[in-house]
Amino acid sequence: ILNVEQSPQSLHVQEGDSTNFTCSFPSSNFYALHWYRWETAKSPEALFVMTLNGDEKKKGRISATLNTKEGYSYLYIKGSQPEDSATYLCASLSDDYKLSFGAGTTVTVRA
Amino acid sequence: DTEVTQTPKHLVMGMTNKKSLKCEQHMGHRAMYWYKQKAKKPPELMFVYSYEKLSINESVPSRFSPECPNSSLLNLHLHALQPEDSALYLCASSRSTGELFFGEGSRLTVL
Numbered sequence: 001i002l003n004v005e006q007s008p009q010s011l012h013v014q015e016g017d018s019t020n021f022t023c024s025f026p027s028s029n030f031y032a033l034h035w036y037r038w039e040t041a042k043s044p045e046a047l048f049v050m051t052l053n054g055d056e057k058k059k060g061r062i063s064a065t066l067n068t069k070e071g072y073s074y075l076y077i078k079g080s081q082p083e084d085s086a087t088y089l090c091a092s093l094s095d096d097y098k099l100s101f102g103a104g105t106t107v108t109v110r111a
Numbered sequence: 112d113t114e115v116t117q118t119p120k121h122l123v124m125g126m127t128n129k130k131s132l133k134c135e136q137h138m139g140h141r142a143m144y145w146y147k148q149k150a151k152k153p154p155e156l157m158f159v160y161s162y163e164k165l166s167i168n169e170s171v172p173s174r175f176s177p178e179c180p181n182s183s184l185l186n187l188h189l190h191a192l193q194p195e196d197s198a199l200y201l202c203a204s205s206r207s208t209g210e211l212f213f214g215e216g217s218r219l220t221v222l
Contacts, residue, residue, distance in 0.1 A: 004153065034210060043115065044201075046210035089154070098167065099211065101146075101153040 004092050006102035013080045013109050020076040021105040023090030027071035032093040035064055035075055038104070039086045047075075047088075080109045114138055117202050117214035125222050126192060132217045134185040134202030143185040144211065145177060146201040154201055160185060192221045 005024045013019045025033065032051045038044040048057045053068040061078040077084050087104040094100070115136045124130050134143065141162050146154040159167035160179040168177075174196075176188040185202055197220045203211040 009151075036211075036213075041215070043213040043215045044211075046212070049210050097159075098156060098169075100156070103151060103153045 004090060004100050004102040006088075006090055006105050008105060009103065010106040010108070013077070013084075013107060015080060015082060015109055015111050017080055018076065018078045019080060019107065020074050021088065021107075023073045023075070023092075023102055025071050025073075025090070025092035025100075025102075026094075027068055029094045029096070030068050030071070030092065031095045031097070033066055033068075033073050034091040034093065034099065035073070036089040036091070037086045038089055044089060075105075077107070080107075082109050082111055085109045115202055115204055115212050115214035117200075117217050119217060120215065121218045121220075123220045123222065124189065124192065126194070128192075129188070129190045131189065132187040132200055132202075132219070134187075134214055135183055136204040136212065137183055138204060138212065139182075140204035140206055140212070141182060142205045142207060143179065144203040144205075145185070145187055146203065148199045148201060148216075158187075189219070192219075194221050197221045 007022050034049050035047040036044040048064045050066040055066045063076045066073045085108050087106045089104045091099045091101040118133045143160045145157040148154040156169050157171045158177045163179045174191045178186040199216045201216045202214045205211045
């Protein structure tokens, strides 16, 4: 099982502000990095699957970057809205096809 | 709405009971997963089925017994559980090493 770390554990953001948080993972045996959004009482939903070093993906106001050499990924939320409140999970897929999750960053957007 | 359906949503059982958690998907995914998640902790991989065969068992105690009757169904049979097994059990499916599609989870309480 890979040691995937996310920080911070939680954060509060004022509506309209931008924010970002980190996922770190072992860079050896790396295959892919996943980001999921998990809203309360719902199922986790995939945001991004990233494989290439330097990759950057965007979905609306949310974007993510990947550095496979140093083993980290950032998730950015631009102009946070209340509907962005959720727990954001990252997960690292190793070359033995096991997906290991971090504990998540819980984002609360205050109106 | 999630395309992975888990039942029941909530289950309370005694340590001598036998119960089952069920998971169903009709997306044609050939990989299905069971994860266990406790509060504020990362989801932990338990089992992976690939093409209806058990491909990964993360040293899960035998009181948890998975079953994949066909490509759309995944069960988790529970017997003689302990209170520390109380958790959210998440089922997921995927095409291969792509994004996971999760159910909403089954919240298990063992008395």
